[in-house]
Amino acid sequence: QSLLPDGYTFRTLRRSDYKLGHLDVLADLAHIGDISEEEWTERFDFLAKCEGTYFVLVIVEAGDDENREEKRIVGTGTLLVERKFLFKLGIQGHIEDIGIKADQQGKGLGLKMLKALDSIAKDVGCYKTILDCSAKNEGFYVKCGYEKAGTEMQHYF
Numbered sequence: 001q002s003l004l005p006d007g008y009t010f011r012t013l014r015r016s017d018y019k020l021g022h023l024d025v026l027a028d029l030a031h032i033g034d035i036s037e038e039e040w041t042e043r044f045d046f047l048a049k050c051e052g053t054y055f056v057l058v059i060v061e062a063g064d065d066e067n068r069e070e071k072r073i074v075g076t077g078t079l080l081v082e083r084k085f086l087f088k089l090g091i092q093g094h095i096e097d098i099g100i101k102a103d104q105q106g107k108g109l110g111l112k113m114l115k116a117l118d119s120i121a122k123d124v125g126c127y128k129t130i131l132d133c134s135a136k137n138e139g140f141y142v143k144c145g146y147e148k149a150g151t152e153m154q155h156y157f
């Protein structure tokens, strides 16, 4: 938290965050489509019920007003915790949907998001975290302490 620049805070995603622009941040990452507030909230409630499995963090920018009220979400990232039978019931973390708003990139926010998610992963007992990314983002993840491993495969339905 203290590592973020002044005016930015880390917190977990809240049920009211549709209004603070959660989807606007993700729109810079990939196609989203039309999602109503009701649909967004239904998905939020589902994730919240999966206790200890989804950790969605956001970085929020404060407004210039006296109370420094939350103005908008400028970054997000998810840790999905997978509980395996392998590796003596090992717990593996999956890093997903890292997005920093285009006008906020290059300020170190993405790196801090990764560090925060990795820290949660460690705390909940993950032995490692893994992720898929495009070649253009490889350098970013190397800076975050990741190394290349394996080959990504996909199967669309």
Ligand code: ACO
Binding pocket: 028, 029, 095, 096, 097, 098, 099, 100, 101, 104, 105, 106, 107, 108, 109, 110, 111, 112, 131, 132, 133, 134, 136, 137, 138, 139, 140, 143
């Ligand atoms: N390639 C190489 N190095 C990079 C890149 C890149 N694409 N992006 C950032 N870096 C470097 C920075 O120069 C910096 O290095 P430094 O410490 O030596 O100065 C370091 O990585 C940390 O950079 P940040 O400022 O923390 O990066 P930023 O906040 O801009 O976030 C991110 C990077 C998340 C990739 C951002 O550009 C973004 O949101 N892009 C669009 C969405 C996206 O592609 N998300 C990743 C999808 S993959 C997934 O979710 C698992």
